[in-house]
Amino acid sequence: MGEIVFSGVTKRYGNTVAVDHVTLTVFDGELLVLLGPSGCGKTTLLRLVAGLEDLDEGEISIGGKIVNDVEPKDRDIAMVFQSYALYPHLTVAKNIEFPLRQRGIPHDERQRRVQDVMSRVGIAELAGRKPGQLSGGQRQRVALARAIVRDPQAFLMDEPLSNLDAALRVQTRADIVSLQQRLETTTLYVTHDQVEAMTMGHRIAVVNHGEIQQVSPPQDAYDRPANTFVAGFLGSPGMNLLPAALGEQGPDAGVPSLVVSGGTIPLTPELGAVARTAARFKAGVRPESLSVDPDGSLEASVVIVEALGAEALVICELPDHTQVVVRQDADRHRPGIGETLRIRVDPVGVHLFDAETGLRIEDR
Amino acid sequence: MAPAEVGSRRVARRSRRLREAGLGYLLVLPALSVFGVFVFYPFFRNFKLALYQSPPYPGLPSHYVGLHQVGQVLTSSNFLQSLVTTFLFVVLVVPAGLLVGLFLAVVAHRKLRGIAAYRVIFSSTVVTSVAVSALVFYSLMNPVVGLLPWLGISPHPPVLESTTWALPAVAIMAVWQFIGLSFIIMSAGLQSISEEVLEAARVDGASNWTVFWRVTVPLLSPTLFFGVVVATIYAFQTFGQIDILIGYQNAAYEHVNVLVYNIYTTLVYGENSGRAAVMSIALFLITLVLTLLQLRFIERRVQYAR
Ligand SMILES: Nc1ncnc2c1ncn2[C@@H]1O[C@H](COP(=O)(O)OP(=O)(O)O)[C@@H](O)[C@H]1O
């Protein structure tokens, strides 16, 4: 069991900075999800922990020991690769046994542990098959079994579910979570899928351009995004972000509202108070805090309506061509394309971000 | 769809297929005719030659003896000794040629600055002419100005005239010449191995040595077996090196007289086309059987899905 600590870790490939001064602690026994768009440096972070890449700056420690110069084989971690990376020439049982062999564990105990793990992840009947004879889901389980068979200090998982179909993904997601809870092994889990991140992680670390944007429990990141990137990345679709300026007094005496293209956005008294400190903002509103309403404060024209079954997304354009997505129940009247309508903004759902830095402006 | 319509479609499809086949044959015709003249015709002509005994003195007509001389040639001490020499040569060349190629491929597989230059150098023996490289080796093994006297070693008789060392010397050169192809084959094999599988092994606790023997080599086995087949055929067919380094007049000639060379000298110096034809067929069959055996073995041993 061990804590993984990144301090000021930087990794460059030529001119590309893949990981940029990352400082992050994965607590002992925690499942921390690294979430970010493709190419943001998630895999590189994992490979740095595994020792498959050398870092350019900073330090990584596992279980209190600095591992910068430690060979991968001596780091005592287990990794599940995105491609699974099973040994094609070995049977399932031998694949799982491989890491135990390398640690000189006696034959009988090896057999016992392999059997044990195979039945735990439900692949006992596949023991004699080669990876080439398995389905994607089965391979994924073998990769998982090979990782958990030897009780390492930490698990590193690189998008382990991305090659599975939707139903299997939901099932395996739950299995990994319960497995991790039972084993209490520190786990660094990489994904670009925010549903995975929201449902699996004790905490999530949102990454962009090699930099950590926010580290917090998933719901916190959703409710209080630290910057415009996190706001726009979390949620599907993400938060609407509108260039805004401080306006005149709103309908409530003493509380200012924001002026945006096509109308105004009302603020709560708390947010109104902090808004006075600056003149220009990015205003963030989630689609569920918007509704189509004849008395709304924003005017927009409908670009497209996406019906998603239980709900519909009304995608509109403000006069300055900023797109705004409104989420509404499917049974509501659906506006037609090109129609001009008014949008009501729930002041409780408004977030303020600095226009320049994109950082969140707290309302307390 | 009406049956008549289905029928007429089928006819149309068949005639289109015929037309395509016709075009296909037309396109391979030039290659086929070249092969016919230089490969197929001599190949079959050789079987006929084997049935005729060459006259004791050149100029007289050869006469038909059927299979009579086949047994004679195949049991002759000249043929048997040649066969032993050939197998000895194969044993000297094949493992060494493959191992050196594998070693260089592993070395050059690493992502280092300037490694591309080494890749070019290592594979260059493929495009080096046998005559040129044989002359280089001839100079290296020269008893007066060669490498050995320079190192202070002057064996007597000289290496290329020694009944013991002539064959190994030719084998060394054959290995050297084969390195390029061996390197290319092994490099291609290494490139087909997933980098992530090797990394998984390292993370799983394997040392570089273990990764190589337990993962790389097993995954390379189709390549290795392919290499064995190619190298064996190559060794069986080595001719130029022997002719240039040793030659017919050399005292050590009898000890490097592999089948290919024996066929050549029998035909050219012995002027015995019947005998040469029988030995050619023997060499052909040996190579064929060995290759088939190796391919069978490959299929059995090296079968694993991706
Ligand atoms: N071996 C490499 N050589 C050069 N650039 C690389 C290499 N690996 C990753 N990169 C670059 O580093 C960045 C981060 O890559 P990666 O960690 O794979 O992203 P992610 O896993 O989040 O999709 C990308 O811009 C990628 O192009």
Ligand SMILES: [Mg+2]
């Ligand atoms: Mg990745």
